[in-house]
Amino acid sequence: MTGAAGAVLASVDGFAIASSSNMEDDAAHAAMLAAATGLARQLMTIGGGNELRQLVVDHDEGLLLLWPIGEYLVLAMVAERTVDQSRLRAFVRSRVALLTGARRS
Amino acid sequence: MTDHVFKILVTGPFAAGKTSLIQSVSQTPVVSTDVVTSGDESEVKDATTVAMDFGTYAIEDDAIRLLIFGTPGQPRFRFMTNILKGDVDIVTFVVNAEARETHPSAGVELRSLLADLRVPAVVAVNRCDDQDEAEKIARSLGATDVARVIPCQLIDEDSGREVVIEILTTLLERMEDDESDDDESDDDETAAADDDAERPLEAVTA
Numbered sequence: 001m002t003g004a005a006g007a008v009l010a011s012v013d014g015f016a017i018a019s020s021s022n023m024e025d026d027a028a029h030a031a032m033l034a035a036a037t038g039l040a041r042q043l044m045t046i047g048g049g050n051e052l053r054q055l056v057v058d059h060d061e062g063l064l065l066l067w068p069i070g071e072y073l074v075l076a077m078v079a080e081r082t083v084d085q086s087r088l089r090a091f092v093r094s095r096v097a098l099l100t101g102a103r104r105s
Numbered sequence: 106m107t108d109h110v111f112k113i114l115v116t117g118p119f120a121a122g123k124t125s126l127i128q129s130v131s132q133t134p135v136v137s138t139d140v141v142t143s144g145d146e147s148e149v150k151d152a153t154t155v156a157m158d159f160g161t162y163a164i165e166d167d168a169i170r171l172l173i174f175g176t177p178g179q180p181r182f183r184f185m186t187n188i189l190k191g192d193v194d195i196v197t198f199v200v201n202a203e204a205r206e207t208h209p210s211a212g213v214e215l216r217s218l219l220a221d222l223r224v225p226a227v228v229a230v231n232r233c234d235d236q237d238e239a240e241k242i243a244r245s246l247g248a249t250d251v252a253r254v255i256p257c258q259l260i261d262e263d264s265g266r267e268v269v270i271e272i273l274t275t276l277l278e279r280m281e282d283d284e285s286d287d288d289e290s291d292d293d294e295t296a297a298a299d300d301d302a303e304r305p306l307e308a309v310t311a
Contacts, residue, residue: 014181015181038156072143
């Protein structure tokens, strides 16, 4: 997909499950994704939220988008700022069943 | 009105009892980032902290308030400890007396933390009822400037509160030491050059 530069799939407790070949293999990345998602779940209570859908890290070089995938996984994508976020999100949602099914089988 | 606010770092190895301590003493709902464990860790316990725990404890009509920050225990989350350790007033290091295999790396972590932070430390030896045994374990961690060693059973809320009382006592002693140092320097500015005017080191448990 245009503008998507790489992806990391991690467990919610901070272990790397898979990543695209162009991503740096750094164990700390999976731990940071888990920590950020854990904190985001708490942060959403400030706005009265109950379900975390997406976490966006917007920085000078682009975007890091995080999505909880089921109860056990977190998917992160590195993307250019010009990426079509709604299309990317729809694409990820369409693959959620596949990812969660693979995790639980 | 709050006169004194202290930041407390609760850290230590995986499954030592850090979250249990904060949950048992906090007077406000604990901010918790527990998630389900996977792999080998799921054989030890069902849930683990991935970012932080946060709780509070106040005494004397809120004149003294403790802000309690708990870290994850696994080395892969060390970056969270680095974030949370800023400006702490005291370190509470929790170890599980029964998990002997965690003690060597816990000692390395505790010594490194204290060399870096230069604040008092309290060691809470969880799943231990004996003071001598707790002090023996604390000595094995190799930290020489630990203010207090507390045997505790953090599954029990009363035991957690005893740990907090020891933390408070250590903080208040440190405040008194600081104030007496200030008085001495006010009385005689040359006293600062005198060996006797040096601030006493934390009691060594050895």
